[in-house]
Amino acid sequence: MSATVQFAAIVRKDLIRELRTREVLVSVFLFVMLSLVVFHYAFASEESDLTFFTGGMLWVTFLFGALLGLNRSFAQEKDEGCLDGLLLCPVDRVTIFLAKTAANLVLLLAIQVVAVPVFTLFFVERSYVGDLPLLVLVVLLADLGICALGTLLATISMNSRARDLLLPVLFLPLIVPVLIAATSATTAVFAGDTGLGELAGRLVFLAAFDAVFLVAAYGTYDFAIGE
């Protein structure tokens, strides 16, 4: 069985399992929606021009939602012994990492596809349909970094005590660069005073971050997933 076939098989397994139970999808989606409401009241003021905060609100929500989702899906795997079963197969550990990252990415994107329009409805004044490709690019690149780093760290934290606490503690400091780049880029798109040229720096940065941590995970995942 070639690596690509194994990769596809694992991705499909994770996604099918999620589609069947919809445990993670539904609860993370609800969390994201509720966060948006909470944000409205957190910044309650007479005039509701939160344009400058849009990027921040959106990515904070996605970060914490991703943490919830990662925790949940890895806990499921571990408790049901799926991971042990998977490790018994002659699969390259890195393939497992890439497959899990891809599956998490798909789930995160699925949630974002619904969440971003709702967010726009609640908080964004202007129509940015023209800049939509830019937004998609920003979201994709940031998501990749979140999922790669998140998957690596979730694998480690799953095998420790207080796993739900450990993942955020390790993940949040490491993801700050992505947060910085993504929020400013997203705010710029929503506020409308930018084009590809100005965003290019941030996009390149996000891509570089993704590349660096994918390589780091490639080198260390064997040890993260244990024997």
Added chain:
Amino acid sequence: MTIEEAAQFVAAAYAVILVVLVVYFAMTARRVNGLRRDVELLRREAEKRERRGEGA
């Protein structure tokens, strides 16, 4: 800010560095000496038991 006021801050900064490093070093040195003593004690105890075992 006058030089006198600035000097207070500068002195404070260096004092903080000195105090923290000295305290940390003292704590570590004390811990190491305690460990060295423990190792000696345990080693002697181990030798004693070994000899007792051979004697018996």
Added chain:
Amino acid sequence: MEASQVGLERAAPGAAGWRRLIGAPALFAYAGAALVAGLLLAFWYAPVDASSMGFSQKIFYYHAPIAETALVAFGVAFVAGILYLRSGDLRYDRLGMVAVRLGLLFSLLVMGTGMIWGKAAWGAWWAWEPRLTTFLIACLLYAGYFVLRSMVDEESRRASYAAVLAIVAFIDVPITFFATRFLPEGLHPVVIRAGGSGMEGSMLLSFLVSMLGMTLLLVAMIRLEYAAELLKDEIDDLKTTLWEVGQ
């Protein structure tokens, strides 16, 4: 290898005189000498800074070396992590832990002196400027390293996970600095420079001497703490042996 004879990472030749020259107490002495020399140079040789910071800039002569030393410590942990993953020798794990602990200590000092300097130079105890922010995040990150260690019971697994984190964290710190420095919030360039732009010769010399002193101090502390960790391991081994013999 006897814990009490732990030498530098590079093997020391056997002669006792040589060892005394680079042994732990000697290193502390050199470090102290360099630090004192740096201090004297900073105050009596280097001129007062011409910029608006004025006299408070003198903090820089220890603040910056401490920052570099913290990063060196994290670098040692990074290398130790890689070496552990490749060899499985738990002594690298001990070394890594010691390095992170010292890096954390120095990072806290960076933040402390940075805040004092900030108050003196800008009038505010805190600013979200690149250096302070990056070291704050580094502190949180490496504190998380110890949280991780406390939550994994099995020793070799703990060492593996800690090594992975040390590797990932060290890669992330410069990236974070870059992001805070070059990706301003509003997309429009903001110029915030809170450090020596160009240094004259006398300033540079004082700075370099202090940096040498701090680095030597770090090396001396690492050796001391590493020896302590090995002693602890030896105690555990002895206790286990005694317990078994007693059965």
